Amino acid sequence: xxxxxxxxxxHADTFHRNLLDLIRIPSISTLPExxxxxxxxxxxxxxxxxxxxxRTHLYSTAGHPIVYGEWLKAGDDAPTxxxxxxxxxxxxxxxxxxxxxxxEPEEKDGKIYARGSSDDKGQVFAQLKAVESLLASDEGSxxxxxxxxxxxxxxxxxxxxxxxxNNPELLRADVCVISDTGMQSKEQPAIVYSxxxxxxxxxxxxxxxxxxxxxxFGGTVHNPAQALCEIVAALHNPDGSIAVDGFYDDVLxxxxxEREEMARTNITEDRHRQTTGVPRAWGEPGYSLREKIGxxxxxxxxxxxxxxxxxxxxxxLPAKAMAKISCRLVANQDPERIYTLVxxxxxxxxxxxxxxxxxxxxxxxxxxxxxxxxxMHAAVAAYEKGWGNxxxxxxxxxxxxxxxxxxxxxxVPIILMGFGLDSDGAHGPNEHFHxxxxxxxxxxxxxxxxxxxxxxxxxxx
Amino acid sequence: xxxxxxxxxxHADTFHRNLLDLIRIPSISTLPExxxxxxxxxxxxxxxxxxxxxRTHLYSTAGHPIVYGEWLKAGDDAPTxxxxxxxxxxxxxxxxxxxxxxxEPEEKDGKIYARGSSDDKGQVFAQLKAVESLLASDEGSxxxxxxxxxxxxxxxxxxxxxxxxNNPELLRADVCVISDTGMQSKEQPAIVYSxxxxxxxxxxxxxxxxxxxxxxFGGTVHNPAQALCEIVAALHNPDGSIAVDGFYDDVLxxxxxEREEMARTNITEDRHRQTTGVPRAWGEPGYSLREKIGxxxxxxxxxxxxxxxxxxxxxxLPAKAMAKISCRLVANQDPERIYTLVxxxxxxxxxxxxxxxxxxxxxxxxxxxxxxxxxMHAAVAAYEKGWGNxxxxxxxxxxxxxxxxxxxxxxVPIILMGFGLDSDGAHGPNEHFHxxxxxxxxxxxxxxxxxxxxxxxxxxx
Numbered sequence: 001x002x003x004x005x006x007x008x009x010x011h012a013d014t015f016h017r018n019l020l021d022l023i024r025i026p027s028i029s030t031l032p033e034x035x036x037x038x039x040x041x042x043x044x045x046x047x048x049x050x051x052x053x054x055r056t057h058l059y060s061t062a063g064h065p066i067v068y069g070e071w072l073k074a075g076d077d078a079p080t081x082x083x084x085x086x087x088x089x090x091x092x093x094x095x096x097x098x099x100x101x102x103x104e105p106e107e108k109d110g111k112i113y114a115r116g117s118s119d120d121k122g123q124v125f126a127q128l129k130a131v132e133s134l135l136a137s138d139e140g141s142x143x144x145x146x147x148x149x150x151x152x153x154x155x156x157x158x159x160x161x162x163x164x165x166n167n168p169e170l171l172r173a174d175v176c177v178i179s180d181t182g183m184q185s186k187e188q189p190a191i192v193y194s195x196x197x198x199x200x201x202x203x204x205x206x207x208x209x210x211x212x213x214x215x216x217f218g219g220t221v222h223n224p225a226q227a228l229c230e231i232v233a234a235l236h237n238p239d240g241s242i243a244v245d246g247f248y249d250d251v252l253x254x255x256x257x258e259r260e261e262m263a264r265t266n267i268t269e270d271r272h273r274q275t276t277g278v279p280r281a282w283g284e285p286g287y288s289l290r291e292k293i294g295x296x297x298x299x300x301x302x303x304x305x306x307x308x309x310x311x312x313x314x315x316x317l318p319a320k321a322m323a324k325i326s327c328r329l330v331a332n333q334d335p336e337r338i339y340t341l342v343x344x345x346x347x348x349x350x351x352x353x354x355x356x357x358x359x360x361x362x363x364x365x366x367x368x369x370x371x372x373x374x375x376m377h378a379a380v381a382a383y384e385k386g387w388g389n390x391x392x393x394x395x396x397x398x399x400x401x402x403x404x405x406x407x408x409x410x411x412v413p414i415i416l417m418g419f420g421l422d423s424d425g426a427h428g429p430n431e432h433f434h435x436x437x438x439x440x441x442x443x444x445x446x447x448x449x450x451x452x453x454x455x456x457x458x459x460x461x
Numbered sequence: 462x463x464x465x466x467x468x469x470x471x472h473a474d475t476f477h478r479n480l481l482d483l484i485r486i487p488s489i490s491t492l493p494e495x496x497x498x499x500x501x502x503x504x505x506x507x508x509x510x511x512x513x514x515x516r517t518h519l520y521s522t523a524g525h526p527i528v529y530g531e532w533l534k535a536g537d538d539a540p541t542x543x544x545x546x547x548x549x550x551x552x553x554x555x556x557x558x559x560x561x562x563x564x565e566p567e568e569k570d571g572k573i574y575a576r577g578s579s580d581d582k583g584q585v586f587a588q589l590k591a592v593e594s595l596l597a598s599d600e601g602s603x604x605x606x607x608x609x610x611x612x613x614x615x616x617x618x619x620x621x622x623x624x625x626x627n628n629p630e631l632l633r634a635d636v637c638v639i640s641d642t643g644m645q646s647k648e649q650p651a652i653v654y655s656x657x658x659x660x661x662x663x664x665x666x667x668x669x670x671x672x673x674x675x676x677x678f679g680g681t682v683h684n685p686a687q688a689l690c691e692i693v694a695a696l697h698n699p700d701g702s703i704a705v706d707g708f709y710d711d712v713l714x715x716x717x718x719e720r721e722e723m724a725r726t727n728i729t730e731d732r733h734r735q736t737t738g739v740p741r742a743w744g745e746p747g748y749s750l751r752e753k754i755g756x757x758x759x760x761x762x763x764x765x766x767x768x769x770x771x772x773x774x775x776x777x778l779p780a781k782a783m784a785k786i787s788c789r790l791v792a793n794q795d796p797e798r799i800y801t802l803v804x805x806x807x808x809x810x811x812x813x814x815x816x817x818x819x820x821x822x823x824x825x826x827x828x829x830x831x832x833x834x835x836x837m838h839a840a841v842a843a844y845e846k847g848w849g850n851x852x853x854x855x856x857x858x859x860x861x862x863x864x865x866x867x868x869x870x871x872x873v874p875i876i877l878m879g880f881g882l883d884s885d886g887a888h889g890p891n892e893h894f895h896x897x898x899x900x901x902x903x904x905x906x907x908x909x910x911x912x913x914x915x916x917x918x919x920x921x922x
Contacts, residue, residue: 030773091775097671155774182677196676200774209738210558213888215657215859216643218759218789220733220750222743225762225784226697232687233694240683272681277670282683282814289681298679301686302777303768308785312491313616313661313822314552315787315860316763316888323686324769326776328679353743361774398676399776427674427777 004133004446012439015129018048019438022087022121023114026103029064029088029155038064038151041087045128045149052132054147061159064088064151068170071135072144079456080144081449082173082412083131084402085124085180086153089116090427097429110435117433118424123179124149126419126438130445142453146173150402153180156198156362157401164402164409174456175375176406177448179441181396181418182426184265186437189383189444191376192416194294194395195403197329197366199339200302203228203346205321206355211307212317221317222353225306228321231349231356235299235325235342241284242299244345250332254295259288265394266290275423294395298328299342325358328397335363364401373413378451382417386444417448465594465907473900476590479509480899483548483582484575487564490525490549490616499525499612502548506589506610513593515608522620525549525612529631532596533605540917541605542910543634543873544592545863546585546641547614550577551888558890571896578894579885584640585610587880587899591906603914607634611863614641617659617823618862625863625870634873635917636836638909639864640902642857642879643887645726647898650844650905652837653877655755655856656864658790658827660800661763663820664689664807666782672768673778682778683814686767689782692810692817696760696786696803702745703760703788705806711793715756720749726855727751736884755856759789760803786819789858796824825862834874839912843878847905878909 008015027041028034045067046056054069067087072080092102092115100106105114112122127147134141148171152158164171183190207224208217237243254262267289272281283292302325307318327338343358350356370376371393383391396416403414419441425431469476488502489495503526507517515530528548533541553563553576561567566575573583588608595602609632613619625632644651668685669678698704715723728750733742744753763786768779788799804819811817831837832854844852857877864875880902886892 030775031771090777091769091771097780198676198776200776207739210886210891211889212737213859214759214761214763214787215659215789215857216754216883216887217737218761218858219753219757220728220742220744221737221739222701222741223762225765226693228765229690229693229762229784230697232690236687236691267681276673276678276682278668278682278814279816280814281681283681292680293677296680298675300675300679300776300778301684301690301768302675302775302779303770304686304689304765304782305770306762307764308552309764309766309783310492310552313785313787314491314763314888315659315661315761316551317761318763319558321765322770323690324774326675326774328676353739353741355740396676397679398674422677425671426677427775428672430671 001138004137004139005443007137008129008133008442008446015442016435019122019125020105022125023105023116024103027088027151028091029152031091038088042067042151045087048128049147053135059163061163063159066160066163067149069147070145071141074141074144077458078143079174079452079458080146081452082146082148082171082176083127084176084178085127085149086120086151087149088151088154090154099430111432112435113430113432115431117431118420119426119431120153120180122433122438123419123441126441127179127445129442130449133442133446134449141449143449146171156200156364158362160402161405164405168409171410173410173412174458175452176412176414178400178414178416179419180400181416182420182422182424183418184422186421186434187389189387189389189391190394190418191379191391192396192418193369193371193393194331195367196397196399197333197335198326198364198399198401199329199335200326200361201339201342202359202361203231203323203325204357204359205231206319208317208319210319214315214317217317222351223317224354225318225321227351227354228306228323231346232301232323234349235345239285240282244341246341247338250334251297251330252332254291259291261393262290262294262395263288265392293397295330297330297333300326302326328399329366331366331368333366335365364399365404367403367407369414369416374455375413375415375452378455379415379417379448381451382444382448386447387440462599465598465600466904468598469590469594469903469907476903477896480583480586481566483586484566484577485564488549488612489552490613492552499549503528503612506548509589510608514596520624522624524620527621527624528610530608531606532602535602535605538919539604540635540913540919541607542913543607543609543632543637544588545637545639546588546610547581547612548610549612549615551615560891572893573896574891574893576892578892579881580887580892581614581641583894583899584880584902587902588640588906590903591910594903594907595910602910604910607632617661617825619823621863622866625866629870632871634871635919636913637867637873637875639861639875639877640880641861642877643881643883643885644879645883647882647895648850650848650850650852651855651879652840652852653857653879654830654832654854655792656828657858657860658794658796659787659825659860659862660790660796661787661822662800662803663822664692664784664786665818665820666692667780667816669778669780671780675776675778678778683812684778685815686779686782688812688815689767689784692807693762693784695810696806700746701743705802707802708799711795712758712791713793715752720752722854723751723755723856724749726853754858756791758791758794761787763787789860790827792827792829794827796826825860826865828864828868830875830877835916836874836876836913839916840876840878840909842912843905843909847908848901
């Protein structure tokens with residue numbers, strides 16, 4: 001009798017090749033010019049899911065479509081697992097430092113170099129191939145399966161919240177598993193139990209009505225690029241803490257137990273310097289690097305634009321300046337409230353010589369997972385078998401907005417079971433994914449689905 | 462017998478039409494993609510000058526070519542006038558707020574709307590048409606004429622300095638006249654006797670080795686866009702004065718006579734608000750608007766660039782940030798010294814958490830003209846006849862780098878005889894030039910060349 005693990009082993013090359021095909025589709029969700037690629041990636045997934053035996057549907061939204069598939073033949077008594085992932089990717093410009101075309105996967109030293117290889121195509125595809133291996137093998141799946149793959153994760157899941165709210169029955173499950181996180185080393189799997197939220201804003205500063213000659217007017221007009229720098233600079237205190245009135249009010253104090261647990265996965269200054277290339281670490285005093293990333297909020301400049309930025313010189317006094325600013329938020333902080341606080345601070349900081357506006361682009365709530373849920377035990381058991389090591393529990397600095405939506409709307413325990421590495425370069429140039437982690441991910445996901453059948457009780461309807 | 466003024470009147474339409482042809486050539490000196498347009502504009506001028514009877518030569522340089530023409534048949538005893546101007550223009554992007562294609566002149570209410578219409582094609586072409594009118598009419602030119610039109614004025618005359626140094630004999634003249642400045646109102650001509658210098662720099666701040674995920678690293682890495690804002694903000698004091706140690710050391714104190722003279726052409730806050738559109742004027746305390754523009758140095762941000770600047774959101778922690786920064790300098794300040802002072806200040810302001818570099822792009826010295834030179838009297842007389850009004854003397858905030866070169870290398874009195882308006886929108890969108898000022902400029906330039914013959918003595922070889 002052939003097992004799901006056997007099937008995965010026999011089809012390892014095919015799975016690998018198919019992943020490369022998916023990666024080649026430049027499904028960048030934030031750029032309008034990639035809209036047809038988004039559609040193509042969604043349809044590619046629908047075809048693959050249908051082929052392996054799921055009943056599929058492509059849900060259109062006001063934005064990018066949602067890929068959905070289900071297999072419910074395990075019976076009414078078996079628990080249902082909702083697998084979530086995303087097929088959209090971050091933008092990737094060759095000039096940002098890529099060594100090869102970000103959408104033509106290049107393999108080197110056992111790694112696949114391409115945008116989306118780790119975040120999230122490689123990881124969600126591992127889940128999908130685990131489902132295929134169970135369904136195609138003689139053992140079959142002991143749990144009912146629902147798969148939801150969205151196309152707007154990198155733009156804060158703009159339309160998924162409403163979809164989840166409007167389809168609680170469709171998405172009802174006993175466990176939700178998400179593979180979209182990383183671990184610190186290949187040997188040490190990690191389960192993320194805390195994620196930061198996000199509020200993304202745009203600061204616009206307007207000076208003169210139009211660009212002026214810096215000779216004819218320089219010295220009499222408050223340069224909006226300078227004024228913007230003055231406002232942005234004043235949003236932090238010299239010690240690296242955030243200088244927005246009320247910003248930290250709702251942040252929970254870390255207990256000594258939490259600090260102890262976090263100390264186990266702390267990052268050394270040396271390792272941090274190596275990973276990032278910065279001359280010295282930075283940040284709020286009084287917290288370890290892991291605590292800064294996992295348990296403290298931030299205020300980050302994601303982009304700056306003003307005046308003449310081409311090669312050479314243009315003596316322009318620009319009319320306006322723009323900064324993209326985002327805050328990562330921790331549990332108990334409310335994105336809308338933080339936006340209001342930052343807006344009020346910007347208003348206080350804006351001198352009467354310019355005009356400013358802080359626009360809200362979008363928000364995502366911070367999220368927590370329950371360490372004592374039975375599904376968590378299933379995940380620990382799965383990693384032990386599939387990866388060969390007991391996982392650690394970590395707080396992550398990133399944001400998966402949908403986690404908070406799922407918790408709120410579906411009341412389902414969520415397991416963040418990553419198959420990537422923190423150093424995979426997600427969102428940066430030369431993003432990559434280890435081929436052997438892809439295959440270990442498939443095995444671990446198979447073990448997880450089987451472990452859920454024994455650990456998790458079916459919710460009473 | 463036909464006079465030069467008659468000729469100019471008879472050919473007004475042709476002159477006007479020819480000017481539009483010259484304006485249509487997008488001779489943007491700072492953009493590599495416009496290199497062939499630069500060449501085309503230079504050749505267009507060579508053809509026109511040859512046609513009107515000048516002996517011409519196109520001098521190539523390491524950058525853009527220099528257009529030269531001469532007519533020396535007034536004889537050894539007659540003085541020689543060197544006319545300087547530039548055929549290159551600033552960049553112009555339609556999106557910056559232009560109401561029509563910047564290189565397809567649009568005429569409205571007696572004004573030609575196009576990049577370069579006022580700065581400097583319209584003005585230098587008026588000089589050229591004055592020469593044509595004299596040479597083609599029965600009266601002929603009473604002075605020898607040399608015409609030098611460069612293609613790099615908007616990029617700080619990168620190669621003209623060396624050309625002037627290497628060709629003192631070719632360029633020797635008794636007067637140099639430049640039409641590249643503005644007046645406050647159409648009725649009130651102005652002679653500029655002081656210009657600011659320039660030092661143009663690029664500030665680069667490097668944080669991590671490459672773009673990072675703002676969730677995975679935010680809060681532990683000094684964001685280079687934020688660090689750049691902090692450095693830029695610290696280059697000014699809260700009162701608007703420049704916070705660079707030693708910056709004002711060499712600035713000469715204004716005498717009470719100078720302040721009195723400048724008060725005559727002062728700009729009211731109301732007019733300043735109307736012209737610029739800013740909610741309130743800004744700048745160093747203790748100086749009038751005219752003094753700030755004409756007699757005080759500045760430090761200006763001309764451009765900002767970092768991270769993601771497209772539409773939408775990208776939660777990137779950028780690897781680097783860049784600011785274009787330039788200082789307008791006043792008499793007695795040395796551009797190289799100011800660059801060193803700013804560089805040292807940036808070094809002091811750079812925290813150990815990022816790396817910074819301040820690059821020097823180019824410099825131009827500030828310049829002064831002698832109010833008592835005989836050529837100045839000729840200019841006053843010419844404006845009185847050609848414009849119908851006695852000119853005022855003003856200090857300008859802009860920079861014409863070559864003025865300092867001419868003074869130093871050729872020891873020639875320089876007359877800055879503008880035919881434009883301060884409100885022509887040079888360097889900004891919707892630059893324009895009044896058609897009647899073009900024609901009055903031609904008449905005034907004719908009067909000037911004739912007045913030089915009577916006021917200015919030929920220099921002894």
